[in-house]
Structure formats: structure tokens, C-alpha cells
Amino acid sequence: xxxxxEAITAIREGAKEKDRFxxxxxxxxxxxxxxxxxxxxxxxxxxxxxxxxxxxxLVQILLRIPGAETCLETVARxxxxxxxxxxxxxxxEQLGEESGDENALLAEAxxxxxxxxxxxxxRFITLLGMLxxxxxxxxxxxxxxxxxxxxxxVYEAYQPTPEMTASVINLVRSLSGxxxxxxxxxxxxxxxxxxxxxxxxxxxxxxxxxxxxxPTEEMMQAKLLQAFVTCILQRYINENEMQWxxxxxxxxxxxxxxxGRKTMTQKYTEDDTLQQRDAVxxxxxxxxxxxxxxxxxxxxVKSIYEKASGFDPLxxxxxxxxxxxxxxxxxxxxxxxxxxxxxxxxFEANHPSPEMHLFPEHNTxxxxxxxxxxxxxxxxxxxxxxxxxxxxxxxxxxxxxxxxQETKCMAYHHSLTLVSVFHPDLxxxxxxxxxxxxxxxxxxxxxxxxxxxxxxxxxxxxxxxxAVAVTWLKEEILAANxxxxxxxxFTGPEVVDHLQYFIFPDMQELKDMDHxxxxxxxxxxxxxxxxVANFGYFLFSSGLKGVVPSGMxxxxxxxxxxxxxxxxxxLQQGVPELGEGEKMELAILxxxxxxxxx
Numbered sequence: 026x027x028x029x030x031e032a033i034t035a036i037r038e039g040a041k042e043k044d045r046f047x048x049x050x051x052x053x054x055x056x057x058x059x060x061x062x063x064x065x066x067x068x069x070x071x072x073x074x075x076x077x078x079x080x081x082x083l084v085q086i087l088l089r090i091p092g093a094e095t096c097l098e099t100v101a102r103x104x105x106x107x108x109x110x111x112x113x114x115x116x117x118e119q120l121g122e123e124s125g126d127e128n129a130l131l132a133e134a135x136x137x138x139x140x141x142x143x144x145x146x147x148r149f150i151t152l153l154g155m156l157x158x159x160x161x162x163x164x165x166x167x168x169x170x171x172x173x174x175x176x177x178x179v180y181e182a183y184q185p186t187p188e189m190t191a192s193v194i195n196l197v198r199s200l201s202g203x204x205x206x207x208x209x210x211x212x213x214x215x216x217x218x219x220x221x222x223x224x225x226x227x228x229x230x231x232x233x234x235x236x237x238x239x240p241t242e243e244m245m246q247a248k249l250l251q252a253f254v255t256c257i258l259q260r261y262i263n264e265n266e267m268q269w270x271x272x273x274x275x276x277x278x279x280x281x282x283x284x285g286r287k288t289m290t291q292k293y294t295e296d297d298t299l300q301q302r303d304a305v306x307x308x309x310x311x312x313x314x315x316x317x318x319x320x321x322x323x324x325x326v327k328s329i330y331e332k333a334s335g336f337d338p339l340x341x342x343x344x345x346x347x348x349x350x351x352x353x354x355x356x357x358x359x360x361x362x363x364x365x366x367x368x369x370x371x372f373e374a375n376h377p378s379p380e381m382h383l384f385p386e387h388n389t390x391x392x393x394x395x396x397x398x399x400x401x402x403x404x405x406x407x408x409x410x411x412x413x414x415x416x417x418x419x420x421x422x423x424x425x426x427x428x429x430q431e432t433k434c435m436a437y438h439h440s441l442t443l444v445s446v447f448h449p450d451l452x453x454x455x456x457x458x459x460x461x462x463x464x465x466x467x468x469x470x471x472x473x474x475x476x477x478x479x480x481x482x483x484x485x486x487x488x489x490x491x492a493v494a495v496t497w498l499k500e501e502i503l504a505a506n507x508x509x510x511x512x513x514x515f516t517g518p519e520v521v522d523h524l525q526y527f528i529f530p531d532m533q534e535l536k537d538m539d540h541x542x543x544x545x546x547x548x549x550x551x552x553x554x555x556x557v558a559n560f561g562y563f564l565f566s567s568g569l570k571g572v573v574p575s576g577m578x579x580x581x582x583x584x585x586x587x588x589x590x591x592x593x594x595x596l597q598q599g600v601p602e603l604g605e606g607e608k609m610e611l612a613i614l615x616x617x618x619x620x621x622x623x
Contacts, residue, residue: 059092080104084112101155121182157199157221164235169245185264187215248351255357262408270414270456321377363412391440403447471513482527492556529585535592578623
């Protein structure tokens with residue numbers, strides 16, 4: 026490593042070299058520490074012609090040195106904008122590869138939610154600051170070609186951390202031309218360097234290859250930015266839990282909130298990190314509004330699932346011939362609608378009202394999102410799933426059920442239950458489950474409701490969902506037998522008789538199971554079995570006349586209750602590894618079964 030004074034002298038004197046390649050070699054050898062950076066910047070500012078000729082070669086040299094932001098800003102202002110932009114995009118591509126490798130290693134080590142190293146985030150912020158300056162400087166006939174290419178690289182390198190997200194927001198505001206003042210800063214806000222806004226634009230050198238811009242370019246660039254922001258929004262909400270559906274459920278059904286327990290809405294009010302998430306999405310939404318995405322018309326909703334291809338973000342913004350070919354990210358567009366609805370309902374914000382219904386629009390969106398592999402889609406895109414449940418909750422609450430009186434209630438309900446099973450967030454699962462119950466009970470056709478319940482109890486593989494189906498059946502029976510209610514499929518004993526073998530299945534096989542098999546069976550089915558025991562107690566002790574078929578009690582005891590009690594007691598006594606909680610659950614099950622008055 027050269028001596029500091031020798032390095033500074035070499036950097037100053039070497040600038041006099043007529044051979045620029047020789048000077049680059051001098052810089053590569055001497056620019057190795059932050060201490061020389063003021064000298065480098067002094068040389069670059071004093072000799073704009075030198076900076077224009079070698080600026081693009083300096084990007085990689087300077088980017089590896091901490092504190093080189095000022096030098097790189099000078100390169101962006103004085104270097105050949107086309108050449109420097111190529112190097113910035115190469116650096117972003119390399120950054121994306123580094124972040125991907127780092128996250129893969131952290132994931133293999135089972136580390137919690139991997140974040141990019143600080144130097145990666147710092148370089149990302151610096152490069153985006155350069156891009157904002159460079160795009161303003163380039164004067165060409167088709168600037169959208171430069172814009173599309175650079176946005177692809179930004180998207181590929183982006184990770185949804187607060188700092189990197191703030192940098193993306195700064196970039197888009199610079200490129201779109203800010204039409205409104207920034208939102209008031211908050212205690213939890215994230216501020217990152219923004220040289221395009223805070224620097225001196227008068228230092229920008231003119232584009233040496235300037236051309237007159239094509240008249241169609243303004244719309245092309247606006248559409249590219251719209252698509253880009255919706256892609257970033259989709260990635261952000263997939264990585265940062267918003268829990269819109271859970272919070273909206275609290276707003277609509279406050280009676281379901283547990284007394285004494287802090288609500289989700291309170292958590293978001295009190296936690297700075299959670300507040301910041303709402304603020305970030307709000308900034309994305311305001312930018313999209315500035316870019317012309319500000320109505321939720323029927324045509325806008327249809328465009329999400331009729332024209333756009335797939336729910337994955339757009340991977341390539343480079344090969345478009347007209348603005349009409351550029352589409353929004355469907356997942357980002359759904360998230361936008363969810364935020365419009367959520368913030369209007371919860372924060373009383375002024376946002377577009379949705380021109381859509383549960384049928385056909387929301388049902389189509391759900392089906393399209395779930396696709397051929399629902400579990401994978403929900404797990405990989407939890408934010409979109411949350412957004413879709415949020416939209417459904419709101420449309421149902423607004424009584425926007427059907428545009429043409431045609432409904433596919435069973436298929437729609439099935440889609441909701443898939444979210445309730447596979448979503449990684451407990452609060453969203455609960456919201457989806459609750460909403461599925463609301464949809465079920467609100468179907469005016471009692472035979473449809475019975476068909477849905479029968480399908481769940483007979484064919485569902487998930488004990489949690491079967492347990493919920495038992496609860497829904499109980500609610501239907503109570504509603505049907507309520508004083509003044511009209512008679513329907515749930516009024517008499519036929520419904521219980523029809524479903525009894527799904528609710529109270531034959532458990533004789535438990536007699537032949539060893540302790541290990543019993544423990545596995547209990548682990549897989551305990552939620553359902555406990556709920557059935559409670560349902561059995563309800564049926565036989567509720568006093569509802571004519572609901573239980575004659576003679577059913579003895580049959581249920583023989584095939585279901587007696588072998589289940591014997592299996593539970595065998596498990597309690599023969600498996601010392603059972604935890605205290607499991608032992609208590611088994612004891613409660615046995616007590617409940619024995620208390621049923623058959």
C-alpha cells in the first residue's frame with residue numbers, strides 16, 4: 026500500500042498525463058483508502074474533460090472505498106452520462122448477485138430474515154443517487170430505453186429493507202418529477218442520501234450527445250415508472266407484514282376482539298417500526314397517484330387479471346414498442362387496491378372507491394393468484410394473499426357481492442380456506458378463517474352452505490380446518506333453530522344424520538395402535554377431535570328438539586367415543602414423553618367425552 030503523501034502527490038501529478046490509461050493505472054494503485062478521496066474529488070472537479078473521459082472507469086474503483094459518495098456524485102455530474110450509466114448498471118447487477126449469495130448462506134444457516142450487509146446497502150444507495158443524476162442529464166430521442174434497463178437492475182438488486190426502500194422512493198421521485206411536497210417527517214422515518222435533491226444541479230455537465238426527445242417518450246417513461254413502483258410495492262409487502270386483513274377485521278367486528286388483549290391496530294399505533302411500514306406504503310401510493318394511477322375503475326381491476334401476465338413482478342422493462350404494452354405488476358396492483366380500501370376504512374383517508382364485486386372480480390383475482398400450486402403461491406407471496414383477503418372483507422362489508430347475481434360460493438370459499446391453512450402469519454390465517462365463515466353463513470342458499478360443510482368434513486386433509494367446519498355447522502344449527510327462523514336444511518335431524526360419519530368417524534382402529542402410532546394420531550388430529558367432543562356435548566345437551574336423530578347416541582358411543590376415550594387413556598399412561606400441556610389436553614378430552622349425556 027503506498028504512503029499517503031506519496032499517493033496524494035501521484036494522484037495530483039498524474040492528472041497531467043496525456044495518456045488517460047496511464048492515469049487510470051495510477052489511480053488503481055493509489056486510491057486504496059478514504060484519506061485520498063478529497064484529492065481525487067478535487068482533481069475531478071477541476072478537470073471536467075478528464076472526468077468525462079475516465080469517469081466510467083472510476084465507478085468500480087471508487088465504489089469499493091468507504092466514503093466515496095462525493096467522488097461518485099462528481100463522476101455522475103461530469104462523466105459521460107451514457108458510459109457512466111452502463112457502469113452503474115453493471116455495479117447494480119454485481120450487487121444483486123452479492124446480496125443473493127449472502128442471503129443464500131444466511132438461509133442455509135437458518136438465520137432469521139436475512140438482511141444485506143451494510144456495505145451492500147450503502148453501495149445501493151450511492152448507485153441510485155448516481156442514477157437519479159444521470160437520468161436527468163441524458164438528453165436522447167428515446168430516454169425510456171435507458172430508464173427501462175436501469176430500473177431492471179435496480180429491481181434485481183433491491184431488498185425491502187428500510188434504507189434501500191427509502192433510496193428507491195428517492196429515485197422514483199427524482200425521475201417522476203415530484204408533484205407534491207414530501208410527507209412530514211416522522212420519528213420513525215428513514216432518511217438516506219439523495220444527491221439529486223440535495224446537491225448542486227448547476228454542476229451537471231451537458232450531455233455531449235444530446236438529441237431531441239421523441240413526443241411519445243413522456244408516456245413511456247411514466248408507464249415504466251408505474252410498473253416499476255408496483256413491482257417494488259409487491260416485493261415490499263411480501264417481505265414486510267402489513268396484516269391489513271387482521272386490522273380491518275378488528276375495525277368491522279370489534280366484538281371479536283379479546284378483552285384485555287392489545288389489538289393489532291394498537292400495536293401498529295404504538296410501534297415505530299410498524300408505523301414506518303404503513304408510512305412507506307403510503308409513500309408508494311402517493312407516488313403512483315402522481316404518476317397517474319389513481320382510480321379503481323372496473324377497467325383497472327379487469328386489467329390486473331385480463332392483460333397482465335402472471336403475479337410475478339415484471340422481469341424486463343426493455344423491450345416495449347409503446348406505452349400500452351407496459352403493464353403493472355398484478356400483485357402490486359392488488360396491494361394498491363387493498364391499501365386504498367384499508368386506509369379509507371381505518372384511517373378515513375381519501376382514496377378511490379373500488380368498482381368491483383366479490384363476484385366476478387374478486388373471485389377471479391383469488392383463483393388467478395392461487396393458480397395450480399396454491400400452497401406455494403401463498404407461502405411465497407404472503408403479502409398479496411393478505412391484500413386479497415383485505416379486499417374481500419371490505420367488499421363484503423360494503424355489500425358489493427355480485428355484479429350479475431351469478432356466484433361461485435363454494436369455489437370462492439375454498440380459495441379463502443386455502444389462505445387460512447397455508448398463510449405463514451397466524452393473524453392473517455385467523456382473518457381468512459373468520460372471513461370464510463362470514464361468507465359461508467351469508468350465502469342465502471342453505472343447500473349451498475350444507476354442500477360446503479359436507480365437502481370440508483369429508484375431503485379436507487387439515488384438522489384445523491375440519492375443526493372450524495364443525496364450529497360453522499354448530500352455528501348453522503343454532504341459527505336455523507333460533508326462534509322465528511325459517512326452516513331450512515339445518516333445522517331438523519337430517520343434517521346431523523347425513524354428516525354424522527364425517528363428524529364422528531369410526532375410531533375402532535385406535536385399539537390396535539401402539540403408543541407411538543397413538544401419539545402421532547393425536548398430534549395430527551387433536552384439534553379436530555377436541556372440537557368434535559365439544560360439538561357432541563352441544564348436540565346431546567342443548568335441548569334442541571328434533572336435531573339429533575333417534576338412536577344416534579348409542580352408535581356414536583360405540584364407534585367413536587368409547588374407542589377414543591380408551592385410546593386417550595392409553596396414551597396418557599404409556600407415553601412418558603408427553604408434555605404437561607398435551608396431558609392436560611387429553612384429560613380435558615376424556616372429561617368432555619364422558620360428560621356427554623347420550
